[in-house]
Amino acid sequence: MKYLNEFRNGEVAQKMAREIWQVATRPWKIMEICGGQTHSIIRNGIDQMLPPGIEMIHGPGCPVCVTPLSLIDKALAIAAEPGVIFCSFGDMLRVPGTESDLFQIKGRGGDVRVLYSPLDAVELAIRNPDKQVVFFGVGFETTAPANAMSVHLAKRRGVKNFSLLVSHVLVPPAIEAIMSSPENHVQAFLAAGHVCSVMGFWEYPALADDFEIPIVVTGFEPLDLLDGIRRAVIQLEKGEHRVENAYERIVTYAGNFEAQRLLAEIFEVTDRSWRGIGMIPKSGWRLNDRYRDFDAEQRFQISGIHTEESPLCKAGDVLRGAIKPAGCGAFGKECTPRHPLGATMVSSEGACAAYFNYGRYLSAEELASAGAVHA
Amino acid sequence: MCLAIPGRVEQITTDGGVRMGRVNFGGVVKNVCLDYVPEVIVGDYTIVHVGFALSKIDEQSALETLDLFRKMGALDEELVTEEEAFARAANAPQSACPDGSCELTGKDIREKSESGQ
Numbered sequence: 079m080k081y082l083n084e085f086r087n088g089e090v091a092q093k094m095a096r097e098i099w100q101v102a103t104r105p106w107k108i109m110e111i112c113g114g115q116t117h118s119i120i121r122n123g124i125d126q127m128l129p130p131g132i133e134m135i136h137g138p139g140c141p142v143c144v145t146p147l148s149l150i151d152k153a154l155a156i157a158a159e160p161g162v163i164f165c166s167f168g169d170m171l172r173v174p175g176t177e178s179d180l181f182q183i184k185g186r187g188g189d190v191r192v193l194y195s196p197l198d199a200v201e202l203a204i205r206n207p208d209k210q211v212v213f214f215g216v217g218f219e220t221t222a223p224a225n226a227m228s229v230h231l232a233k234r235r236g237v238k239n240f241s242l243l244v245s246h247v248l249v250p251p252a253i254e255a256i257m258s259s260p261e262n263h264v265q266a267f268l269a270a271g272h273v274c275s276v277m278g279f280w281e282y283p284a285l286a287d288d289f290e291i292p293i294v295v296t297g298f299e300p301l302d303l304l305d306g307i308r309r310a311v312i313q314l315e316k317g318e319h320r321v322e323n324a325y326e327r328i329v330t331y332a333g334n335f336e337a338q339r340l341l342a343e344i345f346e347v348t349d350r351s352w353r354g355i356g357m358i359p360k361s362g363w364r365l366n367d368r369y370r371d372f373d374a375e376q377r378f379q380i381s382g383i384h385t386e387e388s389p390l391c392k393a394g395d396v397l398r399g400a401i402k403p404a405g406c407g408a409f410g411k412e413c414t415p416r417h418p419l420g421a422t423m424v425s426s427e428g429a430c431a432a433y434f435n436y437g438r439y440l441s442a443e444e445l446a447s448a449g450a451v452h453a
Numbered sequence: 454m455c456l457a458i459p460g461r462v463e464q465i466t467t468d469g470g471v472r473m474g475r476v477n478f479g480g481v482v483k484n485v486c487l488d489y490v491p492e493v494i495v496g497d498y499t500i501v502h503v504g505f506a507l508s509k510i511d512e513q514s515a516l517e518t519l520d521l522f523r524k525m526g527a528l529d530e531e532l533v534t535e536e537e538a539f540a541r542a543a544n545a546p547q548s549a550c551p552d553g554s555c556e557l558t559g560k561d562i563r564e565k566s567e568s569g570q
Contacts, residue, residue, distance in 0.1 A: 114456045121525060139455065167503065168538030172545055181542045192538040195504025197471075197486060220455040223489055224505045227471075235469060272457045275500065275508045298456060299521055327514045328457075328500060334507055337489045415545035424545075426530050427455065435546070 094304040095127050098311055105131030106314045107263050108307060109256070109399055111249055112218075112270035113140030113427025114298055120432040122300040124307070132311060135264055135399035138252055139273075140427035141217045142173050143397060143420075144352040145245045148385045150175040150421075153214055153243055155380045157183045157190055163206060165191045165199045166214035172415065172424045176386045196228035196242075203232070203240035212374045215242040220272045222246050222363060223337035226344040229365065229372045243374035244364055247350055249273050250281045251361035257289040261400060266310040268296040268303070271325040276341075278333025282321045290319045297325040344369055353421065354394025393420030396429050403433040410434060457502035458522055458531050459515035462487070462495055476501060479519045481532050502531075 110116055116136045119125050125134045138144055154175045157164035164180070171181040171192065184190035189209075193199055196213050203211035215225035225242060232240040249270060256262055269282060274295045282293045292313035296306030306324045313320060323329055341363070350362030365373045391413065392406035403409050403422070413419040415431060422428035432438070460476035465487060467473070476485040476499070483504065490506045493499050498515035499506040510518075522528045533541070 112455055118525070141455075168533050168535075168541070171538065171542040181539070184539070192533075192535040194483065194532075195486070197504060218455055220457065220502050220507070223507070224486075224503045227486060227488065227505065231469070231471065270455055272455045272500075272502060272507070275457065298527075299518065327510060328508050334489055336491065337507065340489075 091301055091304055094301070094308050098132065098304070098308050099129050101308075101315055102129045102132055102311050103315060105133070106265050106311060107133045107135050108266045108268065108310050109135040109137045109264040110268040110270075110296070110303070110306075111137035111139040111252070112268075112273070112298075113137075113143065113425065113429065113432075114272075115139075115268060115270065115296065115303060116429050117427060117432045118298050118300065119303055120436045120438060122303075124300060124303050127304075128307065132307070134307075136396070136402075136429040136432075137256070137267075137399060138352060138355060138397040139218060139249065139270055140397075140422065140425050140429070141221065141245075141247065142170055142425040143393065143422045143428050144247055144355065145173070145216050145421070146351045146353050147176065147387055148351075148383065149243070149245050151177075151383045151385050152375070152378075152380050154178055154180065154183055155383060156212055156243065156374060156378045157188045158186070159210075159378070161209055163189045163191060163202060163209050163211045164214070165193045165202065165211065167216075168192045169425045169427075170214055170216070172418060173421045174388075174418050174424070176384060196224050197231065200228050200232050200235070200237055200240055203237050204235070207239060209239060210377070211240050212378075213240070213242050214245075216245045218247055218249060218270070218273050219277045219341075220270075220275070222341055222345065223276055223334070226337075226340045229344055229369050230340060232372060233369060241372050241374040241377045242365065245350070246345065246363040247352065248347075248361050248363070249277075250285060251358050252352070253285050253293075254289075255355070255358045255361070256398070257285075257291065259398070261398070264291075264399060266292040266314055267294070268306045268310065269293050269321075271295060271297040271302070271329060274323075274325070274329040274333065276334050276337050278331050278338075279321055279323065279329065280331055280333070286319050286321050292319050293321045295321070295323045295325050295329050297328065352397070354397045388419040391420035393422040393430070396420075396422050403430040404438065406430070455502070456527055456531050457500040457507055458528060459498050459500050459510050459518050460485070461515070462493055462497050462499060462506075465495055474506070476506070478528060478532060479523060481528075483532065 199213040345363035
């Protein structure tokens, strides 16, 4: 437990970890949905403090990781068009399309920008009336209110040269899909704290009941994660399956009313393909009829895209929790953050990037044997 | 990307009908939309994701979280500037993999594997 002293409150962390060791009598598999939590778990070595049987399965909560390759390719095609300013968040730059990525498009003269907020894209459109400004609006429920507001403002201000390339995905349908999969072995979930800061957790009791799984709303700090895991293990050991809120300083049952109101005004539920996972019914949002004019997919008719995943990339298995990143043959060898084969190696929320950046790849022996094999 | 970090609201203005605030994240100040947190006033702490305040938070929790996120490098990630983002993409880490295949691009690897080498 060498990491515990580095935490904000080492004593409390020690107590929580000790309680998990005392309570756990059997192996349990717990999934943290959110990629931000995956990074915190790996960076802080939380998984290594747990009793041997308690396994953290890393979930699909990495928006750029689950954005379909076809949409990445479409984004790249739009970004390469003359007269377009293509805007996104920073961790989209290296996400590999079939042939290229946004970073390379920029290198070839494309006007690719990294923005802090989608509102900056609306401002950019106002300042550049002769350009088409496109914002790549990917994300879970946490990011959706920001993208919704950008479209709402663009419409209200009559900004005709702004559009949103939307790929919003939703957590509850993903939980349902994971639990319904024949290969599922997840027995409890840590729900993503900031998703719940927007949406609340009123959607989760039905899932906990239907699938008889504990769901614990959990934050991002080491203590939050230990507490979430502790509560999940206690429920599992007692045979309970309730929704608990371990992130009360941020999350309420109802969530953010103002944000939910604008989301309902701008978006409608749609089926979405998740990269590496496949189609999940009613698992995303798209702009509704009143705002369809701002949909970049409508504005730019991109066709003839040839989309092809790397045959070496096992990102789908990683995103479904079927394997750990180092279980992929290409991990850390052909696939690195510099030359990623899949989006999970790129994003600040991708599980492969977490394992790579925090040195969770190969043991010295494995490295040596990998060298021997390749030589 | 679902990270949200706490900051202190230092000033509130209305810009084009939108309630905006200057929010200080441990020294870095950003323009943040406050439309989703109508209860927040100057001096309050709020958690912010991609330029949008999502929820009020008490001062002590906010300061502790800020301190921890700074140590974890999470502040840099959320407040990254455009130049930093491009520099990071350019300098993304590359492993010293044993056989040197890391110099290949994804496309090269695909072609290599397709040609059965």
